[in-house]
Amino acid sequence: MADRRPKEDCSRRRPVRVAGASGGVFDRFRSLKDLSSDPDIDVIVGDWLGELNMTHRGSQKAKEAQTGDQSQEGSFEVIFVDCLRPALKNIAKNRQKVCANAGATDAKGLAKAVRDMCQAEGVDLKVSWIEGDDVTEAALKMIAAGEEFASLPSDTKLSDWGHEPLFAQCYLGAAGIAEAFRAGADIVLCGRVADASPCVGAAMWWHDWKTDQFTELAHALVAGHLIECSNYVTGGYYSGFKKEVLPACADMGFPIAEIDACGEFIITKEKNSQGIVTPGTCISQMLYEIQGPLYYNSDVTARIDSMKMEAIGENRVKVTNVIGLPPPPTTKVGFTALGGYQAEFHYFLTGLDIEEKAKMVEIQTLASMGEYRKEFHTLKFTVTGSSRPNPRNQNEATVDLRIFAQSRNPEIISAGKNVIVKPETPCFARWCLENCLQGYPGSTMALDMRQAMGKPYFEYWATLIPQSVVEHKVYHFDATVQHIPPPAVTKHYPRQQSSYDTTNPLPADSWGPTRSAPLGHVCMGRSGDKSSDCNVGFFVRNTDEWDWLRSTLSVEKMQDLLGEEYKGGRIDRFEFPHLYAVHFLLRDHLDRGCNASSSYDTLGKNCCEYLRAKHVDIPVAFLERGII
Structure with a gap:
């Protein structure tokens, strides 16, 4: 050609x-x-x-x-x-x-x-x-020689991970x-x-x-x-x-x-x-x-x-x-390890007393598990949604209760097996299922049991490896092989990028009266994951809105907006002044990354939409321009 x-x-x-x-x-x-x-x-x-x-x-x-x-x-x-x-x-x-x-x-x-x-x-x-x-061989040799491979999101050492790397891919x-x-x-x-x-x-x-x-x-x-x-x-x-x-x-x-x-x-x-x-x-x-x-x-x-x-x-x-x-002289590498097995079970709660109904499910399920509770390294009872007051229909009054479990014991979690097993067999799904008839008012479970059948999940460790150990090769169509050397010119960069709040922040009323309203009424954004880090950026459309945005969205304000989602981790902040954007990196904010996560937001993509729904003081003049 x-x-x-x-x-x-x-x-x-x-x-x-x-x-x-x-x-x-x-x-x-x-x-x-x-x-x-x-x-x-x-x-x-x-x-x-x-x-x-x-x-x-x-x-x-x-x-x-x-x-x-x-x-x-x-x-x-x-x-x-x-x-x-x-x-x-x-x-x-x-x-x-x-x-x-x-x-x-x-x-x-x-x-x-x-x-x-x-x-x-x-x-x-x-x-x-x-x-x-595929740098598995080189990485395992480095581990054997004492290389700790600090985690990019958390800075913790690989030796503290608790999992055996099976594969390394850069x-x-x-x-x-x-x-x-x-x-x-x-x-x-x-x-x-x-x-x-x-x-x-x-x-x-x-x-x-x-x-x-x-x-x-x-x-x-x-x-x-x-x-x-x-x-x-x-x-x-x-x-x-x-x-x-x-x-x-x-x-x-x-x-x-x-x-x-x-x-x-x-x-x-x-x-x-x-x-x-x-x-x-x-x-x-x-x-x-x-x-x-x-x-x-x-x-x-x-x-x-x-x-x-x-x-x-x-x-x-x-x-x-x-x-x-x-x-940089390094490149990103990810270690894969078998984390164990996971499964989940769902109940639907409707109407009044949602908190108490969820608590009843938790008490009964834990009682059924007894001493087997210790077999699970992750066990979470999570209510998603809320029952609307004076609901217009039953769907508006119904929320989901998710019981999520992870274990290194495939038998306990019925990995690869039908969940309908012999009554005497210890089994996550049966412990969740057997309490239905002594349950909360209206006790209703999800009828599709496939998610309750245990499946393997994998842990992922993101870190850095020298480009000098990578054997980058091109296998040409004519059967020749070309070795690609590492870059001849590199630069060492600090492990942590610069983080800063804005200079000369202005009070919200600098543009006239303000009103408490969702951030997303004037602000757009996007979020996503990198391993267990979550990044989230916000931007506005007009110059004066930019001055308000950069002044409003400080690191402290981000902690406040996250509410109960903030677990005390490091938050890095920086600005795109020509794009009218502020960006945050929420370090180690996600639960171990998408493969092992116990959260619904496994990829961090909904974090921004959650934050855009939170109320802040917004100049009325901005809101009158038209809600996004």
């Missing part, structure tokens, strides 16, 4: 158009087929990995290594193959490139599956793959992807590269950037961050959805980044599609899953608090002023 890069000098080369086709393994099936039908798109990238399936695939690979048994489906994301199949002919016809991290823990196996599929479909596409993210950068494209690959398949790395690699290849062009790389890193979650930047998860998105939300377009030779870029979206691209949607995504003013990557560090976003047309936002710095 011919190289489609323009041959002009760098200053005249047109931007590369990179489309984001997936934000997770569950994203819409149509993306690759439809994006590949647009000949104006140069590269299609996608993210098929997150901590949820990373830990599953990691444990699967560890089990295969221990037993020698190979999974029939491979340790890659099979759904990617199904998504790619209907796009192959368009990709070949339009001479497009594709890069995805769907290789999970078996990029080689995925490459073989894709090659076989290309042959079966009669298309001549060159397939290469990236390896080096985040690779973009240099290998760029080299694969330079060598002529049409499809590049990766395991755990950073979410933004496929986009960065595409821009590196297209513009022939060197590894020390940090300004250009930093902009591409931000572009990759904005499109890596697909519709998060085109109207999905957007807190301004009621007026701007809801009228046309059935099938939002996938995002496209147009990255020029200097790195600056424009975010737009798929042609003839629903959804929107505005500074608001872009700011929302920018605030998602960041840890401070420095955005670290294996290839570059982007300083993002100087960044600017500007609407330059309908569904077109230009992003500039990202500062590029050298990457």
Whole structure:
């Protein structure tokens, strides 16, 4: 396949158009087929990995290594193959490139599956793959030598974790992807590269950037961050959805980044599609899953608090002023361990005396467990919702009581077994079930028992590992192997990023009378997880609102707004003055990350919406402009 890069000098080369086709393994099936039908798109990238399936695939690979048994489906994301199949002919016809991290823990196996599929479909596409993210052997040697691998969220030592690491997978950068494209690959398949790395690699290849062009790389890193979650930047998860998105939300377009030779870029979206691209949607995504003013990557560090976003047309936002710095000498690595087994049981409580009814369930269930209570390292009784006074219907009066349990004993939690077992058998589900007839008024349980059947869950330990121990390799389509060295120029950064309250805060009545109202009536935002850290950012639309927002949202105010959700952890704060945004990192706020969490908000995505519902003193003049 011919190289489609323009041959002009760098200053005249047109931007590369990179489309984001997936934000997770569950994203819409149509993306690759439809994006590949647009000949104006140069590269299609996608993210098929997150901590949820990373830990599953990691444990699967560890089990295969221990037993020698190979999974029939491979340790890659099979759904990617199904998504790619209907796009192959368009990709070949339009001479497009594709890069995805769907290789999970078996990029080689995925490459073989894709090659076989290309042959079966009669298309001549060159397939290469990236390896080096599996650092289990190197990490275990370092642990044996005394390396403590401090947790990124909590700073605690690995030796205090209480779990045995089974698998270690690090985040690779973009240099290998760029080299694969330079060598002529049409499809590049990766395991755990950073979410933004496929986009960065595409821009590196297209513009022939060197590894020390940090300004250009930093902009591409931000572009990759904005499109890596697909519709998060085109109207999905957007807190301004009621007026701007809801009228046309059935099938939002996938995002496209147009990255020029200097790195600056424009975010737009798929042609003839629903959804929107505005500074608001872009700011929302920018605030998602960041840890401070420095955005670290294996290839570059982007300083993002100087960044600017500007609407330059309908569904077109230009992003500039990202500062590029050298990457750190380390990269993020995650250890996977079997945490145990978990199950849950649900009761429905209705009407009056909800607190007392829930207490009755707890007393009876604990009495049934007796001495077996000590077999559970996690056992929580949680009421979700509230019964509305003088309800209009029964649903308004009904709440959910969830009994959530985790144990290292698979028998106690009936792992993989039907919950209807012999009465004399100790069993979590039976202890919950047997009290129904001596229960609270209206005692009603959920009839679907599948969640009460124990299943394994995995703990995840996020930390850092030197890039020097990573064996980053490209396996080219022609059977040659290229070693990718660690970055030659790096910079050491403090473990904790700068945190600060605003300078010269102004009182809320500086803009006239105030009224207590939900923060979200004038303020938009986004939140998410990184392991057990929760990040949450807020932004407003007008200059005077910015002065109010930065003055109002201090670290102390955030503690107050969190209410009972605040458990005393560290809160870091910083500002995006050009975006009218304040961002907080709630350190170790989530319950051990999404795989092991006992919370409903396993990914921290609802934290922002909870906080936007809290009341603060807002100038009446802002509220009169129109509630978001």
